[in-house]
Amino acid sequence: MNLVGCRQRKPGRDRDTVPPGSATGKEQEQVQAGTAVAVRMEGICKSFGSVRALDSVNMDISLGEIRALVGENGAGKTTLMTILYGMYRPDAGRMIVWGRETGRDWSPRQAMTARIGMIHQHFSLIPNHSVLENVLMPQLRWTHVRPRWHHHRAVLERLCQEYGFSFPLEARVESLSVGQQQQVEILKLLYQGASLLILDEPTAVLTPQQTDRLLDLLLRLRDQGHSVVLITHKLSEAFAVADSITVLRRGRHVATVARRDTNPREIAFMMVEREWSPASGWELRAPEPGSLLEVRDLVVGEEHRRPAVDRVSLVVRPGEIVGVAGVAGNGQTELAEALVGIRRCRAGRILIAGRDATSWTIAQRLRAGLRFIPEDRHLHGMVGELSLAENLVIDRCDLPPFSVRGVLRHRAVRQAAAEAVQHYGIRAPSPETPMVNLSGGNQQRAVLARALAGSPRVIVACQPTRGLDFAATEYVRAQLVRCAARGVGVLVVSSELEELMQLCHRILVIYRGQVIGELSRHEFDAGTIGLLMTGQVPDGGRYHGQGTRDLGQPA
Amino acid sequence: MRWSLALKKATVNKMLRAGWSSSATLAVASVVLSLAALCLCSYFAGASPLKVMLSLFEGALQGRYALTTTLSEWVAMTLSGLAVLIPYRAGFFNVGGQGQLEVGAVAAAAVTLSLTAPRPLVILLALLAAVAAGVLAVSVPLVLRLRRGASEVTTTIMMNFACIQFMYAMVTGPLKDPKSWYGTTPPVPAAYQLPSFPPGSGVPAGMWVAALIALAAWWLMNSTVFGLYLRAVGGNRTAAVAAGIPVDRVLTGSVLMGAALAGLAGGLELLGYTFRVAEGWSKSWGMVGIPIALLGGNPLGVLAVGLLFAILETGSRSMQALTGVPAALIYLFQGLPVIIYLGLRASAWYSRWTQAAR
The missing domain is CATH 3.40.50.300 (P-loop containing nucleotide triphosphate hydrolases)
Structure with a gap:
């Protein structure tokens, strides 16, 4: 019977002889014989509509290193890694994973088979399932009528012990803290045999103490031969654990430097293109x-x-x-x-x-x-279908000069919008442009303009x-x-x-x-x-x- | 000189793209595609597509009787389209137009059959009764939605059954015509029927009412605070709440308005076109209102799409008589454009165009 964990096509399966997740067998020889490069990305380009997210980016990730991928918001860090993970297809460029070029049909599934795992900023866990179920789920097939739970539990408990995870496997994920949920995600990847782990802003939701624990864990993973890509915009973390740092700026690769050859000030300078004042x-x-x-x-x-x-x-x-x-x-x-x-x-x-x-x-x-600048502008701050002008006055359009006895004064609305556009530097084709068609930064400027108006x-x-x-x-x-x-x-x-x-x-x-x-x-x-x-x-x-x-x- | 020409070309291109990406263009494209599909179907049914189209439009527009019928259908379709559109803009999908329309007609019938008074007064009271009945029919789903958060799609559909059964109960019971062998009300007395306007022209007075209401709705949606609130509530309810908009009041207003128009449609059809409420008296005007609203997109669009649907509805009979293509094919047309419209909008091709237009 084809049971979970016994499938043959996934490498790195046999946990008794090989430490979980490390590169194994023939492929490891291949890699070590070469330059010890786990993944090579060459000339990766990706556009969304007219926005150039990535512009011929090159990146090599070596075996057993922690690589920090830093850059400002919108620099293309996440996009680059989701391409490596197969969720996006690059417009141009090629990728070589474990010495083998990826095909056109590169997908998360194939990436997982190739022992690449990614933890997204928003966890992909099912809250009302147990830890055990969440960890096993990616590998269960509908043909597994009765998964051998006790067997998997034993393997997982060993893994938990090894890495110092302290949650019970029966616990529902929703009952765990965010830090523990993240550990569940890591456990999931390790159990799948991932030897290249990509973490997207993993510390955004953690307390400083949890962050330290996570960074320690990353170091231990590296010492066991895993490669880790840490996407972050916090330089302190990058400098705490990374072996080398890759800086992206506006979709371009700026530099990849070893940590010992650089300092935060230099990296910050690369990120923002200008002197950074603390x-x-x-x-x-x-x-x-x-x-x-x-x-x-x-x-x-x-x-x-x-x-x-x-x-x-x-x-x-x-x-x-x-x-x-x-x-x-x-x-x-x-x-x-x-x-x-x-x-x-x-x-x-x-x-x-x-x-x-x-x-x-x-x-x-x-x-x-009393004015409000909401945390989630899409939820509380703006109505996407309405125009920029309408969004700017929506909370006071029932007052003069914007309306008289319930009838809108379009001219007054347009004039107020024009003033706000100028004063707050909102970049929009016209005040009539629907709000959804503005970029995130301009949407936030509009939300700000409305909050500060009057x-x-x-x-x-x-x-x-x-x-x-x-x-x-x-x-x-x-x-x-x-x-x-x-x-x-x-x-x-x-x-x-x-x-x-x-x-x-x-x-x-x-x-x-x-x-x-x-x-x-x-x-x-x-x-x-x-x-x-x-x-x-x-x-x-x-x-x-x-x-x-x-x-x-x-x- | 050359530079300014280039600029102009770029502007024109941009406008073209923006035009392409507007929903009006998509609506027209999907209607055209559906007509093409209709031609194809009639070709397979063994008739010449050209002849089918000709018979369709001639049957709807040629001759006084056909024209009157088409315009009467237009009244019902426009109003039930608005009955869906206005609440839809505020985020309430009123699928209960059919039920509201039928109870509206029953209420109007009850008034005309029981009152004796000057003609304008009776007609006015009958229409008011129709409006009240429509509002009453939607009040249950509305209260359930506001108080309990029940999905209005489910509750309004269920109300349809209740309303239609109520109509059956009325026409086979209290309002039954004693002279008839099937369930129907007596005809509306000739004195209380809606005249045509201008008198003797055959143009139903209801058409002017419907057209005026559509214009008023357009103005309401675009030029009043209420209209802006309504679109904000439908566009993003939580943001509307945070902006201090009285969300529940706006939602209630729009839903009552929609239901009132559905009820009014029933009253106008009864007084101006069918003159009786009977078992199976009504076409599925209320239901067709849904595709009309979705394709029309705004009150003026509803007016236009409503006319097209009315033409097809009336013309289908002569099409069947002249070409042998089954009239049922027209019902295909009532759903197809919406599916094509939604398909086009969801397509990657469309999103590329809109992104390019940004």
Whole structure:
């Protein structure tokens, strides 16, 4: 009977004699006889529509190395690797995997057979299946009426032990933490016998501690002879583990350098084409007294469940930028959505400019000057089918000058749009262009333009620069700082510590729905904040930096 | 000089591409392709395609009676197209047009048969009753959607059955014509029938009503705050919520408007065309409204596509009589353009064109 794990056509199957996943047999000889190059990509080109994502990129990946693939958003890192993994077909170029050229029909399936595995930014796990089922699934066929679960379990338990994974195989994936889910993904690849692992931004969702653990694991994998490609835009990680670093910029290969021959500054320079100035650089004005946004003991979440936001209190003063730091999923999104009125609060009070806004509708809060830059602009920020102009005024088109007694004044709308286009540098063929046809950066500029239009008093910005390139990121941050300088209160929720440390007067750290730490600007320290983000408070209770003890507490 | 010429050419090219990629072009292309398919089918049925097309259009447009019939069909098709389109734009797929139309007609019949009053008053009351009945018929799916999040596609389809059975119960029970051997209401008294306008021309007054409503709907969708809200709610509900739009109110408004138009279609057909509600009295106007709305894409488009569908519907009879090609072939045409339209839109070829037009 053809049982799982016994199929012949997959190399690297026999786990008793060969360490899992390493290159085996004839192919290994071939590779080692040559230049020890596992994968060679030559002249890879790929366009999406009129956008050139990759422009004749060359890349060699050696056996047993960790390669960091770095570049800004949209540099083509992920595209290049998805081509190697067979999900996209290159427009031009060729790939040689284990010394053999890939055919036209190169696919993820073939890549897996060739022991290439990829972990995407969004995990491809089935949440309500167990770890065991998830790991075995790619290899199960419909003919396997009764898979030999106990046999596979034994093999997997050995693997888990070897790599120090500590989750039970029967656990449902949805019950695991994000870090553990990632380990499940890695286990899946190892079990398939992958010896080239591609990880796409693996640390984006991890705490600093989890990140360290992952990086350690990568080093161990390398020592066992695996090759690893680490797609990242965090240079610290690249320098922590990589043997060599490949830099892409706007779809072109800039350089591949050994880690010991370079330094972060040089790589950053290659990435952005200009001198990179590390955090700071902003001149923040001191906030004024008073409070524009005040939250008292706010509780958000469904009844009879652990609340997503648990008795949070905070104050945003005029001209102050307050950051909310935390690992994704600790309640910061819910907090922001409750503030703007998308989510109901279970208890607590929200005060906007001193007035109780807890029971106000979204529209009322908008009128009071509360603006929202959503985390996911496609979900909350824009209507793709409507034109740019319509998107820019949609939240206030019921007011003059945009409409009179319910009838739109097209001229006023067009004029406002033209002003926003000019002022915020939105690049669009015309204000009538449907929003979906703009690029991501321009869409975000439009979302920003709408949030800052009129006279905002408080801005709640969630991940305001997510998915933006260097220039757009700088632009958005500068706009927020400028708003604060005009006396607007800003609450920034971001998963990028660097961003918060650059922008904020104060940072609140949120963990499991509670604010467990608060630091003012002169005390910012990535180590402390990272520790707080994992729920570890240095001296127990709520952590306060010196001199902030009374700032965060409402009067 | 040469430079400016080149620029012009580029602009023209861009416009051509943008034209290609617009949904109106796709709709026209799919209608043309469907007509071609119709020709092909009639060829295989042993008739000359040219003759089939000629008989189709002559049968619908030649002669006063044919023209009146076509225009009456147009009324029902336009209104039921709008009944689908307006809620659809707000993200509510009203598949219950047929049921709303039939109860609308029953309500109008009940009013005309039981009231004695001046003609304009009775006609007005009958039409209002039709509108009210349509709104009533959609209120159940609407409330279920708003309160419980039930899929309106399922509930409106189910309401169709309920409405049609209600119509049967009425025409075989309380409203049955005692002189008739099958389930039907008595004919609408001649005094309360809809006149033609201009008088004596044979053009049904309902046509003007429908055309005015289509124009008004177009204006509503494009030039009012409500219209903008409606498109925003349909385009991205969560973003509309975040922008402070009263989403539920907009959705309710659009759905009630759509159902009202479906009910009105029933009333107008009864008073201006069929004069009786009976077992099997109605064609599937309400259902044909769905492809009309999808192909039309906007109220004016609905007006145009509705006319085409009305022509085909009326012309199919003379086509069968003159060429022997079964009239049922026309029903093929009611579905085919939509399938071709969706197919074209989903094709890689189309997405390449739109990307190029960006």
